[in-house]
Amino acid sequence: MTKKQILVVGRHQDTNEKVLHLINSNEHWIGKGSITDESALEMYQNGTFDMALLSGGIEVESGIKLRAAFTEKNPDIVVLQHFGGIGTLAADIEKAFL
Amino acid sequence: MENTILHKADTRGDANHGWLHSKHTFSFANYYNPERMHFGALRVLNDDSVEGGMGFGTHPHDNMEIISIPLEGDLEHRDSMNNIAVIKNGDIQVMSAGTGIQHSEYNKSKDNKVKFLQIWVFPNAKNVTPRYDQITLNAADRHNTFQQILSPNADDAGVWIHQNAWFHLAKFDKGTSKEYTIKSKGNGLYIFNLSGDIKVGEQVLNARDGYGIWDFEKLTISADSEAEFLLMEVPMQL
Numbered sequence: 001m002t003k004k005q006i007l008v009v010g011r012h013q014d015t016n017e018k019v020l021h022l023i024n025s026n027e028h029w030i031g032k033g034s035i036t037d038e039s040a041l042e043m044y045q046n047g048t049f050d051m052a053l054l055s056g057g058i059e060v061e062s063g064i065k066l067r068a069a070f071t072e073k074n075p076d077i078v079v080l081q082h083f084g085g086i087g088t089l090a091a092d093i094e095k096a097f098l
Numbered sequence: 099m100e101n102t103i104l105h106k107a108d109t110r111g112d113a114n115h116g117w118l119h120s121k122h123t124f125s126f127a128n129y130y131n132p133e134r135m136h137f138g139a140l141r142v143l144n145d146d147s148v149e150g151g152m153g154f155g156t157h158p159h160d161n162m163e164i165i166s167i168p169l170e171g172d173l174e175h176r177d178s179m180n181n182i183a184v185i186k187n188g189d190i191q192v193m194s195a196g197t198g199i200q201h202s203e204y205n206k207s208k209d210n211k212v213k214f215l216q217i218w219v220f221p222n223a224k225n226v227t228p229r230y231d232q233i234t235l236n237a238a239d240r241h242n243t244f245q246q247i248l249s250p251n252a253d254d255a256g257v258w259i260h261q262n263a264w265f266h267l268a269k270f271d272k273g274t275s276k277e278y279t280i281k282s283k284g285n286g287l288y289i290f291n292l293s294g295d296i297k298v299g300e301q302v303l304n305a306r307d308g309y310g311i312w313d314f315e316k317l318t319i320s321a322d323s324e325a326e327f328l329l330m331e332v333p334m335q336l
Contacts, residue, residue, distance in 0.1 A: 012198065015158045056160040056198055060224075083161035084218060085195070088141060091125035095132055 001028065004050040004097065008033040009040040009066060011057025018086055019055055026090065037062050041069055051078040051096065101313040103137065107306035110145070117152035121145040123290070123308050137288045137310045138334035139261055142218035145306065147211050148173075153204030159195035163219040163259040165248065166191040166203070167267075167328070169292070171212030177201035181230045189234050190247050192257040196226035215290075215328070220336055221260040231257050240267045242274045244329060266329040270296070270321035278329065279316045286312030286334045294325025303327075 006023050008031055010016045016033040023031030032047070034040035044052070052070045054063055063081060070077045080096045082089060111122035111129025122129045123143035124136055135141075141162070148154075153174070166173065172186045177193070178200040185191045193199060205212040233256070239245045247256040248265035256265070264281045280287065288310045289296075291303040297320045303309055311317065312334050319327075 012158065014200075015198075018157065056158060083220075083224075084141065085159040085162060085164075086157060087126050087144075088218070090127065091130045091135065094130045095125075095135055098132060 003028055003030045005029075005048060006031045006051045006053055006093070007040060007044055007047065007049045008053045008055055009035075009037070009058060010053075010055030011035055015056045019053070019089065022086055022089055023093075029093070037066060040066065044070060044073065049074075049077065051080060051093070053093070054079065054081040101311060102301070103310040104301065105134070105308035105310075107304065107308075110306075110308075117149045118154075119147045121306070136220075137332065138286050138312070139220040139222075139263060139332040139336060140217070140288055140330055141220055142216060143288075143290060143308065143330075144216040145213075146216055147213045148205045150205055150210055151208040154202055156200050156202045158198060158200050159193070160198045161221060161224050162195045163221050163261055163263075164193045164195060165217040165219065165257070165259070165265070166214050167217070167247075168212065168214040170214075171210050172206035173212050173214055174204045174206045175201065175230075175232075177230055179228060179230055183230075183232055185232050188237055189232055190257055191232040192230070192248070192259060194221065194226055194229045194260055196221075196228040196260075199228040199230075217330070219259060219261050219263055219332060222262060222333075223260045226260055233257055235267070237269070240269045240326075242268075242270055243276065244268050244278060262333050264329075264331040267326070268319075268329065269326045270294075270319075270324070272321055272323050272325075275318055275320035277316050277318050280314065281331055282333070284333060284335060285331050286310055287314075287317070288330045288332065289319070290328045290330070292326040292328060294327075295322040296320065296325045296327055297322060
């Protein structure tokens with residue numbers, strides 16, 4: 001089974017590391033992360049992602065800009081804006097992939 | 099009925115990490131059930147038991163209202179706003195994570211378990227300034243009545259959160275019956291029975307059962323034995 005590729009964009013390095021650790025602990029997912037919009041867009045252009053996860057600290061304007069850029073390249077991309085905490089992350093990713 | 103959902107205690111997600119034993123009413127951590135993601139704005143209801151000296155290390159949250167209700171033992175809280183506090187049975191703690199908060203929660207005792215409810219509610223405002231509060235409740239105020247412990251209003255009884263939600267605790271003697279009237283149109287009510295046996299309308303709830311109901315104005319809750327329970331009224335539309 002091909003692993004789902006998830007691009008994590010969040011402003012806080014510590015949080016991103018925790019999110020990526022959780023994602024990469026799942027045998028069905030593989031995650032890469034960025035704290036800036038610029039590097040996230042570059043990673044996205046050079047990769048094949050199934051989901052873009054907008055994590056903590058993403059400003060409203062950035063969220064709109066990133067979502068537009070992601071869907072422009074791939075209209076089927078799942079864009080998940082995640083709030084709350086690590087505890088609900090795995091379930092919310094599972095649900096978003098349904 | 100079409101406007102109800104019953105979660106029997108033994109159908110909850112069960113996570114035993116040794117130091118932490120948690121029962122998840124809704125999908126959380128490794129427990130995933132697409133049919134159990136939330137009840138309206140109520141996203142998390144965890145029934146946690148933490149071994150002595152153990153706890154949750156520092157971890158982040160954002161844009162969530164997080165409520166803790168200790169049932170047994172003492173829980174030590176530390177957060178990125180420099181709050182250091184201990185909450186115990188009879189207290190209620192609230193955090194608005196807003197733009198971001200980091201916190202830890204540890205069992206203050208080296209020997210005894212701490213048991214508490216961990217509750218997350220989706221907020222009605224994003225990126226608010228993080229805040230922390232805790233208060234001590236008067237247990238006598240819930241004897242055979244509904245004691246308000248949380249509301250949307252800072253000047254009302256209990257703690258407050260960024261959501262159109264009301265929580266009440268109640269401790270009923272056997273045979274006590276009381277009517278609950280919904281506070282805000284469009285809200286639903288999730289009843290979590292802590293102990294004893296109660297009836298919500300005709301629905302029997304045993305200890306640790308949960309029951310959600312919406313599209314109603316009033317309902318009657320009665321105790322078939324001495325019972326303690328938590329009422330969580332939350333918006334059904336996110």
